Amino acid sequence: MTHTKLYTIIYVVLFAFATIQAAVEGFGLVDESYWFAFWLIIVLSVVKAVMVAAYYQHLRWEPRSVSYLAGGGVLVALALTAAAAYSIV
Template identity: 75%
Template structure:
């Protein structure tokens, strides 16, 4: 991927981060907490996939490497959920 591609991905990530800040700080959906939470989480997942795919080069790696990273991510989320549940 050339510099133009990286720059385009950076601009998209910057726009999504700005959208998250607007949702959080302007109180645009302040009355609907879960709607704001859902919007921020969806944008975060899109940003994480974009970073992993382009900046960590998973898009051009063999599928086995992508599945290995995905498995590690699922395991980390499961452990985080278990830790949060055990605190209650």
């Protein structure tokens, strides 16, 4: 599973996305349009996380069951957070 070039491209993309996230704040978008900036930044984080999991952790090349295992943990955490927050709306 030697994909040095692919790993490098992903590293560059991750680096760039992190920079964009900081730039969103640096250019004042968080102050001007908080919730637009919020979702933009969160989506970028999700994309970065998926890239790390898929390529650096090799989920892309593992049996699908391993992704379900990790996804199960994510689902559990999201269910707890979303339902708890909704309960006090």
